[in-house]
Amino acid sequence: MATFENPQAAAALVARLSRYDDLSSQEIEVIENLTAVTRQFAKGEDIVVEGMSPLFSTLLLDGFAIRYNLVEDGRRQITAIHVNGDFVDLHCFLLKPMDHSVAALTPCRAALVPHVELRAISERHPHLTRLLWLSTLIDAAMHREWMVGMGRRSILAQLGHLICELYTRLKVVGRVNGLRFDFPVTQSEVSDALGLSLVQTNRTFRALREQHLVTMQGGVVTILDWDRLVEASEFNPLYLHLDKEPR
Amino acid sequence: MATFENPQAAAALVARLSRYDDLSSQEIEVIENLTAVTRQFAKGEDIVVEGMSPLFSTLLLDGFAIRYNLVEDGRRQITAIHVNGDFVDLHCFLLKPMDHSVAALTPCRAALVPHVELRAISERHPHLTRLLWLSTLIDAAMHREWMVGMGRRSILAQLGHLICELYTRLKVVGRVNGLRFDFPVTQSEVSDALGLSLVQTNRTFRALREQHLVTMQGGVVTILDWDRLVEASEFNPLYLHLDKEPR
DNA sequence: CGACATATTGATCGACTTCAAGTGTAGTGG
DNA sequence: CCACTACACTTGAAGTCGATCAATATGTCG
Numbered sequence: 001m002a003t004f005e006n007p008q009a010a011a012a013l014v015a016r017l018s019r020y021d022d023l024s025s026q027e028i029e030v031i032e033n034l035t036a037v038t039r040q041f042a043k044g045e046d047i048v049v050e051g052m053s054p055l056f057s058t059l060l061l062d063g064f065a066i067r068y069n070l071v072e073d074g075r076r077q078i079t080a081i082h083v084n085g086d087f088v089d090l091h092c093f094l095l096k097p098m099d100h101s102v103a104a105l106t107p108c109r110a111a112l113v114p115h116v117e118l119r120a121i122s123e124r125h126p127h128l129t130r131l132l133w134l135s136t137l138i139d140a141a142m143h144r145e146w147m148v149g150m151g152r153r154s155i156l157a158q159l160g161h162l163i164c165e166l167y168t169r170l171k172v173v174g175r176v177n178g179l180r181f182d183f184p185v186t187q188s189e190v191s192d193a194l195g196l197s198l199v200q201t202n203r204t205f206r207a208l209r210e211q212h213l214v215t216m217q218g219g220v221v222t223i224l225d226w227d228r229l230v231e232a233s234e235f236n237p238l239y240l241h242l243d244k245e246p247r
Numbered sequence: 248m249a250t251f252e253n254p255q256a257a258a259a260l261v262a263r264l265s266r267y268d269d270l271s272s273q274e275i276e277v278i279e280n281l282t283a284v285t286r287q288f289a290k291g292e293d294i295v296v297e298g299m300s301p302l303f304s305t306l307l308l309d310g311f312a313i314r315y316n317l318v319e320d321g322r323r324q325i326t327a328i329h330v331n332g333d334f335v336d337l338h339c340f341l342l343k344p345m346d347h348s349v350a351a352l353t354p355c356r357a358a359l360v361p362h363v364e365l366r367a368i369s370e371r372h373p374h375l376t377r378l379l380w381l382s383t384l385i386d387a388a389m390h391r392e393w394m395v396g397m398g399r400r401s402i403l404a405q406l407g408h409l410i411c412e413l414y415t416r417l418k419v420v421g422r423v424n425g426l427r428f429d430f431p432v433t434q435s436e437v438s439d440a441l442g443l444s445l446v447q448t449n450r451t452f453r454a455l456r457e458q459h460l461v462t463m464q465g466g467v468v469t470i471l472d473w474d475r476l477v478e479a480s481e482f483n484p485l486y487l488h489l490d491k492e493p494r
Numbered sequence: 495c496g497a498c499a500t501a502t503t504g505a506t507c508g509a510c511t512t513c514a515a516g517t518g519t520a521g522t523g524g
Numbered sequence: 525c526c527a528c529t530a531c532a533c534t535t536g537a538a539g540t541c542g543a544t545c546a547a548t549a550t551g552t553c554g
Contacts, residue, residue: 051485069395072481077399079391091388094381094494099388099486122377126370133380134341140383141338141346143390144326148316150397151442152324155542186500195398197543202502234319238298239346247341402510433532444511449534495554502549510541517534524527 184219431466
């Protein structure tokens with residue numbers, strides 16, 4: 001086994017973790033020496049399915065991945081959308097059997113990091129471990145924010161909030177272009193994230209468009225008025241914990 | 248500072264973590280030597296409010312605590328209900344500023360564990376650290392399951408599922424009595440957890456009662472037919488990760 | 495072009511919210 | 525012991541919102 005075939009993978013993880021706190025040169029070296037293979041996933045392809053106990057976790061290098069659950073009548077609830085640099089299923093390192101599935105929402109490239117390596121980090125590098133732990137805590141914070149949207153916000157605010165969140169997260173990893181970002185997904189997929197019907201999602205997009213807040217066409221989201229969108233969505237990025245702190 | 252004033256607090260944490268994996272006698276000793284003070288919280292009292300960066304985390308010893316967010320119009324979304332033995336806000340050890348609030352849903356007794364102690368554990372005891380990490384991962388798994396309920400399950404299934412979850416979690420910590428458990432909360436509070444109106448929650452309780460699945464009166468939940476309730480709620484306890492595994 | 499997926503819109507229906515009122519039930523203070 | 529109050533529960537009625545059904549665009553790809 002070679003170390004990270006793709007130096008970009010190590011760089012992505014270093015970038016991700018040093019967003020939360022400074023890494024020592026030794027810690028960076030540990031990450032660069034991680035063993036991992038890079039894999040491509042087709043749009044819609046499952047990366048991990050519910051019930052499996054994978055021996056690796058997936059670091060997303062390109063594209064969007066989702067976590068989702070199916071209910072008995074076949075409907076789907078998407079519980080997380082992951083972007084470039086996210087450790088999509090880091091949690092399964094400890095959780096063992098997956099209680100949900102992970103799939104490529106768009107074509108994805110990802111590094112598969114073996115759990116034995118993560119375990120070794122957890123044995124020897126407490127600070128790195130805390131930063132990995134932290135990244136799963138931020139995932140949970142996003143879960144909570146989505147719940148607030150589903151339960152107690154208007155549909156417009158819920159969708160607007162999602163767009164604010166994605167924009168903010170993508171901006172941090174340099175994947176926005178002004179107030180635009182690529183998001184090549186269908187409205188039906190957005191519906192499964194919001195817990196709404198397709199028709200209602202379509203109408204909410206129309207409302208965002210008519211209020212000159214956001215447009216989404218051709219797989220590109222364009223924010224027309226960031227301040228008013230934030231206002232209308234009650235978006236407060238605190239829950240993304242973007243500030244660097246000693247951890 | 249003395250060690251755990253209340254030996255019950257250490258016992259609760261030992262019990263909690265050894266549910267996930269066996270603890271060594273050395274690890275148990277580490278927990279027993281933790282410094283922590285025990286505090287009582289009145290029903291409705293805030294334990295931590297959004298924006299604070301507490302220096303301790305709260306281990307719940309008695310009663311029910313919630314995590315919640317308020318939205319601008321004053322409505323509330325409860326994102327988690329915690330029971331005896333839960334480390335309610337362990338995540339704020341790394342997250343620093345709280346992105347939500349924690350409150351006592353019923354009168355609570357809790358041990359406040361300083362973050363410096365948690366940090367010391369994370370520096371010296373990797374296995375304990377992984378188990379603490381795991382407990383936050385299970386919180387996130389519950390968040391996801393709630394999202395599925397809010398987005399893609401019927402209201403009846405959503406409420407039934409919550410009752411199944413609480414029953415299962417309380418059973419593990421010995422707080423059930425046959426198919427009964429104490430849950431002294433109002434329907435209005437349940438509404439805030441489900442993201443529904445009070446009226447709808449009341450009607451859903453009625454439906455559960457009429458179908459001879461569950462009753463809730465006088466602060467006591469009684470499950471009338473566990474199998475049919477599980478069936479109707481599509482409850483699968485996998486996401487609670489109750490099995491002991493090497494971690 | 496044909497086949498297919500996706501987006502859009504209208505129409506209808508049912509579900510959920512809101513408003514409103516009535517019914518316990520427990521607690522308080524005379 | 526009995527008003528009186530407060531709170532929670534329960535139910536009805538009306539209205540709104542969102543789901544579903546259905547049909548028509550609009551692409552997009554072979």
